[in-house]
Amino acid sequence: MDSGAELSFICNEFADDFELPIIDNTTLLAVAASKEYGITTLQLCDIEGRQHHLRLYRSEYITGAIEQADLCQEGLNFIAQHGIALSMQRKTSALQPQILLRCDYLWNFMLPIGRLILPSGLQLIPTKLGYIVSGCQSEVTTEPARALTITTSNEEKETWDRYWALESSGTNEFTGSTRSGVQQTHDKVLKEFRNSIQRRDDGYYVRLPWKVNYASLPDNKSIAIKRLHKVLEMLSHDKPMLEQYDRIFKDQLEKGIIEEVSQQDDATERMVVHYLPHQAVLTPAKETTKMLIVFDASAHYKDKPCLNDVLHQGPLILPDMVSILLRFRAHKIPIISDVEKAFLQVRLQEIDRDATRCMWVRDIGRPPTPENIVVYRFTRVTFGLNASPFLLASTIEFHLDNMTSGSSMGQEIKENLYVDNLIIGAESKEEALDKYYIAKDIFTGLSMNLREYLSNDEDFNKTIADDDQSKTSSPKVLGVSWNPSKDTIVLRGTMSTTSIVTKRTVTMQLASVYDPLGLLVPVLLPAKVFLQSLWKDEYSWDTPLSPHLREQWLIISTGISIRNYSDRQ
Structure with missing residues (x-):
């Protein structure tokens, strides 16, 4: 049983031994390639004789052989004295799993009674199939240590081969029944969002997209307190940073981004009460924000969910990056801008605010x-929640669909807004200024401020309001450096040498060159061909290359030094 599995599988050989029929077929996507799987059913009886109907995908292979946890004599005596029935007999040799049950089946088989802890520290988890031995031993043992490492080099090689075949074609993350299920979930989340969003005088108010298991979320209060102590201890050695951290909280309180929880509020029963730990992230390269306080919605107690676990992430609502960049290069006057603190401009409805509590000090x-x-x-959507990008994009999309219906500018924004970066263009200064004023008005209707405007037209840059002008002379457009005075994009890339060359280091060096438009493909082609040859020769990830291949890679990698590759219109 696997709490992280989304599908259930049965080995073909095992299914054939029991003459289980194939009742259907479906196509699943494994990493980057689809494959046909047969579907079979199985009736499984628990220890009380009750039958459970399982729907399983047939597969040639599930995983490698797994060693059972060692039970010392004291543990065996404990099991015998208490008449505990284990889920399977103890074996001295490794066992080959024949069935893998997904997470929903797992909880169907779990029993709502307490677990037992053996003297060694191992735990007995009660299920309808008997007790399962799990956990770690608390005592040091003289038995040899065992570690389970399952590798799938053949699958990785096939995946890479398919990647080369599919590199230029569109692919979907899911196919078949899985894709249909994901789409149904996304449709439901979108429907609930549109039914619950509220437009008030000061902006849009949204709900958090809760999953059905949200009630299992603990408050994480002790985690938040411990993290607060650590943050203060770290900042105590840097007074200016501590003061800046404190100013951020005071500034957000003054702007209404956060609000204080009174004792009366604390005594009131809420839907969900949850505390978010936080820490500082320094961003000295940014012109506008040198420090960020990042809130950790992934923090959790052992064996308990985090806030992100009980929230739907929602569908990805982003236009195609390559299309945006191509349009950006096609305009006579390209214009870039961004939304000021975009996530914090989407308001959170009162019912969900206590799920985003945090702690700081008064003095x-x-x-x-x-x-x-x-x-x-928080009174606003918090950056750090897995649902934040969805809530931001959906709020803007909702506004554009309902408040700018039929507007060509509204459609242009929808096609060229990447998270909080807007990349549009014009053919004249007059058109550029018109779009500037219209876009500002549209985002004002969202209670958002569009700022950091910059174009290749100096007259345009000087005409717009001072507060809206970008202060940087070397901006990046979706990660690509742009020289606005010359209207050229600048690509850079160098491959650092390493003492030990492996397939992993080659892959990392190749991937380090950021080239979303594929302009550097001719330069990178020798490196890509070299990497493909390593897959064909079945090199494992961390096996050092032969001296001959290492020398060959050093020649290729040192020859790739892209310091200032510019495109010109």
Whole structure:
């Protein structure tokens, strides 16, 4: 049983031994290639004789042989004395799993009674199939250590071969029944979003896209307190950074991005109460934001869900990056801008705010005692939630569909807004200024500020409001460096040498060159051909290359030094 599996499988040979018929066929996508799988059914009886109907995908191979956890004599005596029935007999040799059950089947077989802890630290998990031995031993043992490492070099090689065949074609993350199920979930999340979003005088208010298991989310209060102590301890050695951290909280409180939780609020029963730990991320290269406070929605107690686990991530609502960049290069006057603190401009409805609580101190000069700790909660969508990109994109899309219906500018924004970066263009200064004013008005209707405007037209740059002008002279457009005065994009890429050359280091060096438009393909082709040859020769990821191949790669990689490749219109 696998709590992380989304599908259930049975080995073909095992299914054939029991003469299980194939009732259907479907196509699944494994990494980058689709494959046909037969579907069979199986009736499984639990220890009480109840039957469970399983729907399984037939597969030639599930995983390698797995060693069972070692039970010391004291543990065996404990099991015998308490009359505990294990899910399977103990074997001295490794066992080859024949059936893998996905997460929903797993919970169908779990029993709602407490687990047992053996003297060794191993745990007995109660299921309808008997107790399962799990966990780690707390005592040091003289038995040889065993580690399970399953490799699939053949599958990796096939995947890479298919990648070369599909590199220029469109692919979907899911196919067949899995794709249909994912699409149904996305449709449901979108429908609930559109039914719950509210437009008020100060902007749009949204709900968090909860999954059905949201009630299992713990409050994480002790994690948040421990992280707060660590953050303060770290910042105590850098007073300017501590003061900046404190200013961010005070600024967000003043702007209404967060609000203080009073004792009266704390005593009121809420739908979900959850505390988010936080830490600083320094961004010195950014012109506008040198420090960010990042909130950790992935923090969790052992064997408990985090906030992101109980939220739907939602569908990806992004236009094609390559298409945006191509249109950007086609305009006579390309214009870039971004939305100021975009995620924090989407309001969170009151019912969900207590799921985004956080802690700070009233006085940074005093220790984090209970009297000095203050509890806040977000009134806006928090950056760090897996659903934040979906909520931002869906809110903007909702506004464009309902408030700018029929507007050509609204459609242009929808096709060229990548998260919070807007890349549009014009054929004259007059058209550029018209689009500037219209786009500003549209985002003002969203209670958002479009700023950091920059184009290749100096007259346009000087005409727009000072507060909207970008202060940088070397911007990046979706990660690509742009020289606005010459209107050229600049690509750079060098491959650093390593003492040990393996297939992994070659792959990492090749992937380090960012080239979304494929302009550097002729330069990178020898390196790509070399990497493909390593797959054909079946080199494993971390096996050092032969001296001959290592020398060959050093010649190729040192020859790739793209310092200032510019395109010109």
